[in-house]
Amino acid sequence: MKIIKYPAPENWSNLIQRPALNASQLQERVQDIMETVRQKKDAGIRQLTQAIDGVNLENFKVTEAEINEASKAISEELKSAIQIAKRNITRFHREQIQQKNIIETMPGVQCWRQQVPIEKVGLYIPGGSAPLFSSLLMLGIPAQLAACPEIIVCTPPGKDGNISPVILYTANLLNIKNIFKIGGAQAIAAMTYGTESVPKVDKLFGPGNQYVTEAKEQAQRAGTVIDMPAGPSEVLVIADESSHPAFVAADLLSQAEHGADSQVILVTDSERILEGVLKEIRIQIKKLPREAVAEKALENSKAILLPSLETCLQFSNQYAPEHLIIATQEPLSLAQNVRNAGSVFLGQFTCESAGDYASGTNHTLPTNQYARQYSGVSLDSFVKQITFQQISKTGIQNIGPAIEVMAEAEGLQAHKNAVSIRLAAIKNEKNV
Amino acid sequence: MKIIKYPAPENWSNLIQRPALNASQLQERVQDIMETVRQKKDAGIRQLTQAIDGVNLENFKVTEAEINEASKAISEELKSAIQIAKRNITRFHREQIQQKNIIETMPGVQCWRQQVPIEKVGLYIPGGSAPLFSSLLMLGIPAQLAACPEIIVCTPPGKDGNISPVILYTANLLNIKNIFKIGGAQAIAAMTYGTESVPKVDKLFGPGNQYVTEAKEQAQRAGTVIDMPAGPSEVLVIADESSHPAFVAADLLSQAEHGADSQVILVTDSERILEGVLKEIRIQIKKLPREAVAEKALENSKAILLPSLETCLQFSNQYAPEHLIIATQEPLSLAQNVRNAGSVFLGQFTCESAGDYASGTNHTLPTNQYARQYSGVSLDSFVKQITFQQISKTGIQNIGPAIEVMAEAEGLQAHKNAVSIRLAAIKNEKNV
Numbered sequence: 001m002k003i004i005k006y007p008a009p010e011n012w013s014n015l016i017q018r019p020a021l022n023a024s025q026l027q028e029r030v031q032d033i034m035e036t037v038r039q040k041k042d043a044g045i046r047q048l049t050q051a052i053d054g055v056n057l058e059n060f061k062v063t064e065a066e067i068n069e070a071s072k073a074i075s076e077e078l079k080s081a082i083q084i085a086k087r088n089i090t091r092f093h094r095e096q097i098q099q100k101n102i103i104e105t106m107p108g109v110q111c112w113r114q115q116v117p118i119e120k121v122g123l124y125i126p127g128g129s130a131p132l133f134s135s136l137l138m139l140g141i142p143a144q145l146a147a148c149p150e151i152i153v154c155t156p157p158g159k160d161g162n163i164s165p166v167i168l169y170t171a172n173l174l175n176i177k178n179i180f181k182i183g184g185a186q187a188i189a190a191m192t193y194g195t196e197s198v199p200k201v202d203k204l205f206g207p208g209n210q211y212v213t214e215a216k217e218q219a220q221r222a223g224t225v226i227d228m229p230a231g232p233s234e235v236l237v238i239a240d241e242s243s244h245p246a247f248v249a250a251d252l253l254s255q256a257e258h259g260a261d262s263q264v265i266l267v268t269d270s271e272r273i274l275e276g277v278l279k280e281i282r283i284q285i286k287k288l289p290r291e292a293v294a295e296k297a298l299e300n301s302k303a304i305l306l307p308s309l310e311t312c313l314q315f316s317n318q319y320a321p322e323h324l325i326i327a328t329q330e331p332l333s334l335a336q337n338v339r340n341a342g343s344v345f346l347g348q349f350t351c352e353s354a355g356d357y358a359s360g361t362n363h364t365l366p367t368n369q370y371a372r373q374y375s376g377v378s379l380d381s382f383v384k385q386i387t388f389q390q391i392s393k394t395g396i397q398n399i400g401p402a403i404e405v406m407a408e409a410e411g412l413q414a415h416k417n418a419v420s421i422r423l424a425a426i427k428n429e430k431n432v
Numbered sequence: 433m434k435i436i437k438y439p440a441p442e443n444w445s446n447l448i449q450r451p452a453l454n455a456s457q458l459q460e461r462v463q464d465i466m467e468t469v470r471q472k473k474d475a476g477i478r479q480l481t482q483a484i485d486g487v488n489l490e491n492f493k494v495t496e497a498e499i500n501e502a503s504k505a506i507s508e509e510l511k512s513a514i515q516i517a518k519r520n521i522t523r524f525h526r527e528q529i530q531q532k533n534i535i536e537t538m539p540g541v542q543c544w545r546q547q548v549p550i551e552k553v554g555l556y557i558p559g560g561s562a563p564l565f566s567s568l569l570m571l572g573i574p575a576q577l578a579a580c581p582e583i584i585v586c587t588p589p590g591k592d593g594n595i596s597p598v599i600l601y602t603a604n605l606l607n608i609k610n611i612f613k614i615g616g617a618q619a620i621a622a623m624t625y626g627t628e629s630v631p632k633v634d635k636l637f638g639p640g641n642q643y644v645t646e647a648k649e650q651a652q653r654a655g656t657v658i659d660m661p662a663g664p665s666e667v668l669v670i671a672d673e674s675s676h677p678a679f680v681a682a683d684l685l686s687q688a689e690h691g692a693d694s695q696v697i698l699v700t701d702s703e704r705i706l707e708g709v710l711k712e713i714r715i716q717i718k719k720l721p722r723e724a725v726a727e728k729a730l731e732n733s734k735a736i737l738l739p740s741l742e743t744c745l746q747f748s749n750q751y752a753p754e755h756l757i758i759a760t761q762e763p764l765s766l767a768q769n770v771r772n773a774g775s776v777f778l779g780q781f782t783c784e785s786a787g788d789y790a791s792g793t794n795h796t797l798p799t800n801q802y803a804r805q806y807s808g809v810s811l812d813s814f815v816k817q818i819t820f821q822q823i824s825k826t827g828i829q830n831i832g833p834a835i836e837v838m839a840e841a842e843g844l845q846a847h848k849n850a851v852s853i854r855l856a857a858i859k860n861e862k863n864v
Contacts, residue, residue, distance in 0.1 A: 081834035088537035105520035105792035225805040250850040257846040346822040351850040360537035361819040373657040375817040385807040387793040390778040402513035414689040418682040418783040
């Protein structure tokens, strides 16, 4: 990790930079894939799956028999852990269901919002060496709570043409049946354009490698809506004299193991802690199976010493991390001033991996400084808030004159007329 | 209007098409404007404002004196109408402020969401012949309720270098002081890149002509977030035997007068009403100052006869209109099955112009079929929902084992470690 001591605020803008991605070659390759699927549909996917995943599939859709079989391959311990996670994630996201609340803004003028599910949602779940069943929980649970009528899952097949049983077990637990053995950009293309076997969806969700990310960007330009722009995962930890260097080091490493491009930042007002954490990282990293990846990520990472905890938080707000861990003595008082972050973890026992898996909050979060504008995925991501209004005879008499004056002032006579014609009809009725 | 009787559902997909826009020449022109502002900043804006708006401005920022002066130019009647609208819009949007709700998903595991405002928001308000002060109300009120620390307004200057007093009056009423005399794509560019006088914003809002729309698309590709993709305004009216042809005609015309590309659709199960509405349109259109525009819009518009009200609603759900007016006898029962729409108006006295100006709901709504995925602008558009969690010693003991099992199953050892190291420390503590 690069150590930076007391950088002046005017130099922070360099420190918050994420590494730029070189994407032009990737763009063309993904464009080819998208075009192949758009034109050749299922045949195109078959061809790409053969070429990229090295497996020849006649049918992509997972059968009921495969789903039922999957459960047998999972240990009871893992099943029970997944069920705990499901329960907590459901508890947290269920509170996001909003009841209709009719607001009478003026006598006779009733307005309300109603949560209505997006009809067809497509969830991309990375597979291969590490099947990310946790992402399926994080996307599938709010989609089900939102009552989306059609939930499609795409996940890459292994060399044997099968999908990881833990993904199938999790899907089944969430009562999701439309699962397709399609990975990478071709999966995004299939859900964007639709094929003979894969439905075209209204909105695409889910993490993925750079091909998937680029395909989602291209899907967006083609008019399909996506959950959020994606980038490498990030954590920023704020530590003080009271923090446990071993805990902080473990949290930083759990981010670093994600990928060589992961962003890991430590900010602290204590030089002793900074040194303690760096020392602990050296000890813990040796025991990691993904040591090489973590080592690579740490090369781009920074440990920053700042004069006070308030300055640490100011830096964090400017950086806008995906994950923010406040591992200080009084985390709640600092938390009040968090302006930009995806998800915040407070205190010494609140490790990021709790939120990644099981505490209840969503782990699909904005990266690459988009925490300034975007929220993480929630039930809100799977619904529209449609506004409704109903105005009575009294209501239009109360509000009509104001509308007439405003429409006239904007030069929109027909807008005014729509009120005047009603007010005149009410008046005539009275005269009868 | 084109009359279509009993189209078969398999032919609906043609009927719901919006006209395609030819945009390639526009793209280049807007790219030039964006680039000029990015490179030359204020000098670039000055040059473009001279060339496009025909006015030579040294300073773009509206002075306090100009704001104070504006109030004098507005009639008391208009002031009072704007104040009524402000009160209703505030009442409706205030309910969208969410209180922190701590959810204990497991003993010792506390999770919550917090609404945190987006820091810098840019509102584009069209001006010129018709200053759209209603759009300023619709964007400025939720921005203020969300407590966005910096609210920037750009609106084009007239030939005299001034901004319409009603825009300034409205801004002042909302306590918005950062107003710039910049219009079109150059305004979007200024807020996207920032200049010596105009701050770079985090998110862009507001309607505009095709230059503004294209500039917002380009801003989005440059990493600035926008409210939603824009297209021509639309209304779909569902009418039945009980509807008043004159009211329905007035509502259709109030949409048609917006622009030649406005989309206006009538669907009904009553041939008598269909004919009555068409006859009324002929009568009312003659009296409109914007008759030519409305006439042009009607050329692309459709009156569709369908076998039942349920089929009418099915058609509407497939069309996904920006505005949906249900002008039937029992609007509430149909309303329950609305799947895709921006905003819904129920019953014979609920004209769309009520929602455009003063009832309280927002008039910034998804067009071009994006109502399938997007909500209209609301307070939600000006905040992030940041998730927080705090886990106690007991909490990590309760949830830790599940996290360890799941992290291991995903092959992420460091994620597991972050838990194990804490559980071990707690255990050691006990042993002491």
